[in-house]
Amino acid sequence: MRRVLTLLLALGLGFAQGDKLKACFIYVGPVGDAGWTYAHDLGRKKAEAALPWLETRYVESVPEAQALPVIDRFVREGCQVIFATSFGYGEAVLEAAKKYPNVIFAHATGVKRAPNVATYMADFYQVYYLNGLAAGALSKTGKVGYVAAFPIPEVKRHINAFALGVRAVNPKAQVLVRWINAWYDPAKAREATEALLAQGADVFAFTEDTPTVIQTAARKGAYSFGHYTPMLKFAPDHVVSGQIVHWEVIYIDFLKKVKEGVYTPKNLQNVDYFWLLQHGAVEMGADYGVPINPKHVPLLQKAKLAVGGKEVAVYDRIMTLLKDMQSPKPTFDPFTGPIRDRKGVVRIPAGKKASLEELLTMEWAAPGVVGDWPGEPK
Amino acid sequence: MEEALLRAVLFGTPILLASLGALLAERSGVVHLGVEGVMALSALAAFALALETSPLLGLLAGMGVGVLGGVALGVFAVTLRANQFVAGLSLAALGLGASGLLGKRYEGLPLANPLPEGGLALLALGLALLLHLLLYRTRFGLYLRSVGENPKAADLFGVNVEGVRYGALALGGGLIGLAGAYLSLAYRPSWTDGMTGGLGWVAIALVILAAWEPLRAVFGAYLFGLLFFLQFRLQGSVPIPSEAFATMPYLLVILVLALSGRTRAPKALGVPFERGR
Numbered sequence: 001m002r003r004v005l006t007l008l009l010a011l012g013l014g015f016a017q018g019d020k021l022k023a024c025f026i027y028v029g030p031v032g033d034a035g036w037t038y039a040h041d042l043g044r045k046k047a048e049a050a051l052p053w054l055e056t057r058y059v060e061s062v063p064e065a066q067a068l069p070v071i072d073r074f075v076r077e078g079c080q081v082i083f084a085t086s087f088g089y090g091e092a093v094l095e096a097a098k099k100y101p102n103v104i105f106a107h108a109t110g111v112k113r114a115p116n117v118a119t120y121m122a123d124f125y126q127v128y129y130l131n132g133l134a135a136g137a138l139s140k141t142g143k144v145g146y147v148a149a150f151p152i153p154e155v156k157r158h159i160n161a162f163a164l165g166v167r168a169v170n171p172k173a174q175v176l177v178r179w180i181n182a183w184y185d186p187a188k189a190r191e192a193t194e195a196l197l198a199q200g201a202d203v204f205a206f207t208e209d210t211p212t213v214i215q216t217a218a219r220k221g222a223y224s225f226g227h228y229t230p231m232l233k234f235a236p237d238h239v240v241s242g243q244i245v246h247w248e249v250i251y252i253d254f255l256k257k258v259k260e261g262v263y264t265p266k267n268l269q270n271v272d273y274f275w276l277l278q279h280g281a282v283e284m285g286a287d288y289g290v291p292i293n294p295k296h297v298p299l300l301q302k303a304k305l306a307v308g309g310k311e312v313a314v315y316d317r318i319m320t321l322l323k324d325m326q327s328p329k330p331t332f333d334p335f336t337g338p339i340r341d342r343k344g345v346v347r348i349p350a351g352k353k354a355s356l357e358e359l360l361t362m363e364w365a366a367p368g369v370v371g372d373w374p375g376e377p378k
Numbered sequence: 379m380e381e382a383l384l385r386a387v388l389f390g391t392p393i394l395l396a397s398l399g400a401l402l403a404e405r406s407g408v409v410h411l412g413v414e415g416v417m418a419l420s421a422l423a424a425f426a427l428a429l430e431t432s433p434l435l436g437l438l439a440g441m442g443v444g445v446l447g448g449v450a451l452g453v454f455a456v457t458l459r460a461n462q463f464v465a466g467l468s469l470a471a472l473g474l475g476a477s478g479l480l481g482k483r484y485e486g487l488p489l490a491n492p493l494p495e496g497g498l499a500l501l502a503l504g505l506a507l508l509l510h511l512l513l514y515r516t517r518f519g520l521y522l523r524s525v526g527e528n529p530k531a532a533d534l535f536g537v538n539v540e541g542v543r544y545g546a547l548a549l550g551g552g553l554i555g556l557a558g559a560y561l562s563l564a565y566r567p568s569w570t571d572g573m574t575g576g577l578g579w580v581a582i583a584l585v586i587l588a589a590w591e592p593l594r595a596v597f598g599a600y601l602f603g604l605l606f607f608l609q610f611r612l613q614g615s616v617p618i619p620s621e622a623f624a625t626m627p628y629l630l631v632i633l634v635l636a637l638s639g640r641t642r643a644p645k646a647l648g649v650p651f652e653r654g655r
Binding site: 030032038176177178179180181184185186187188190191192194195196198199210211212215229233234370371372374 | 613
């Protein structure tokens with residue numbers, strides 16, 4: 001009798017929960033930070049709007065050492081899919097995955113997977129290359145500034161792609177890099193930008209979670225490229241373009257596959273999203289749907305670069321490559337050899353493209369990069 | 379070179395203002411450890427009001443919140459004679475938390491009419507001079523110092539110890555509020571959670587390093603601003619890793635001010651005053 005009751009109760013609970021899938025998110029920062037966490041939360045909201053059977057929860061500002069207790073709580077509350085949105089959650093996720101073998105985990109920017117742990121990333125390197133082309137064309141001093149967060153492969157890959165773009169238009173240009181060793185620090189971003197302005201930089205890109213670099217550059221009339229979210233409104237005359245992320249594209253795809261039973265807690269060992277322009281996970285733009293600020297289009301049409309011996313307008317080159325890289329089968333990749341690093345060592349041989357492994361472990365500095373480069377290979 | 383000096387002043391200004399505020403409180407005998415939290419709340423109040431009305435009203439709102447913060451600390455530290463360190467630290471935590479909570483809808487918005495940094499920097503420098511004159515050339519200054527050194531004696535001479543301490547906390551609070559407003563209305567100009575980034579703690583340390591002298595605080599704050607800028611200006615051109623460079627402003631300011639003379643705290647600093655004891 002008791003067994004029947006338990007069964008009935010279990011069935012009833014199943015019905016009460018309906019067919020909803022519960023996905024839960026752990027954020028490293030506050031959801032309003034206009035950068036990394038804000039973008040993930042936007043992705044969560046858009047996924048929830050797009051998938052009627054989806055129910056989500058999140059906890060913000062979770063320090064990296066505190067992830068495990070939050071995961072415990074999520075599991076108790078019935079979360080079936082848990083997204084851990086910071087690199088530093090890696091250890092906690094792998095530990096929790098062993099403890100809860102029936103829960104699906106996905107770790108953003110992670111490298112280690114397990115049967116129930118997938119990894120995912122929306123990467124900007126192609127967009128950085130295109131923005132580099134524009135930066136190379138717009139700089140009058142030949143000095144482009146880059147305010148960088150931490151000297152890790154992800155940031156180095158982006159600076160390198162940007163520098164390759166800058167040099168493709170102006171082979172003598174320099175990309176001056178300043179590390180602030182922080183993801184969020186407006187004061188450091190401000191003073192690092194001031195330092196680069198004092199050294200003659202007149203176009204800026206950056207990795208930091210606020211629009212500080214853009215605001216500072218605009219005061220001195222310098223151009224800039226937004227990062228992570230649309231930043232046009234902070235300097236409508238000076239933001240040329242930028243890198244914008246669409247995490248929802250990955251979230252929706254992943255959750256649909258969980259719902260359809262394609263992904264189970266047993267088959268995620270090789271599930272790694274490294275999604276780019278072609279998947280729509282990232283966008284080039286000063287704002288949504290605005291690849292290049294219309295105010296700067298004439299200048300970029302006037303500037304030329306040589307492609308295969310022919311003179312092409314920089315604007316046209318950017319648009320052609322953007323279209324190509326957005327297509328299902330791109331033919332162009334910024335990291336196509338021959339590419340030497342700034343010390344002259346061949347890093348990508350002629351005719352070859354950098355492998356995913358090479359992209360994820362990139363430590364070398366591209367030619368034209370000037371400044372301290374911690375971890376630079378000899 | 380001019381660029382470096384300009385950065386020294388423009389980034390030194392919020393630290394100077396907050397430092398002067400804490401200094402005033404401490405000269406009257408009250409330790410003000412709430413600077414970081416009060417600054418955070420003032421920055422938010424200033425930004426919110428500037429967005430809804432005008433930058434000037436925003437500036438006043440920032441100062442107003444600073445005054446309130448000072449008075450709030452006074453209620454616990456002066457009237458209730460609570461432990462000043464605990465009261466100050468609570469105020470810091472409360473201010474940081476409350477600003478993060480209340481500021482959600484102002485996060486990530488641009489400010490159309492920011493205030494000029496240069497004008498505010500001059501104002502701050504003027505205020506430092508005024509504060510020096512106030513402390514050493516006025517009756518109120520004499521009262522304030524005597525209350526900080528020997529409140530019992532001051533009381534015997536008819537000085538209202540609690541009144542003077544409240545006055546110092548309110549005035550100092552206004553300066554701390556100005557520092558917060560400078561950050562969100564001129565320096566950034568925008569508001570994000572945690573934008574004070576520890577400058578309040580730097581300001582408190584600077585009070586001690588400047589030996590509770592307003593003019594030395596000017597020097598210390600500008601020196602910090604200069605070194606903070608130079609860590610980026612010199613990065614890559616000197617063979618020092620960027621992480622080590624980042625510690626330079628803190629280390630050198632301590633070193634320079636420690637070597638530039640003896641320091642002595644106000645004698646009654648941190649001691650609650652109670653009549654007849």
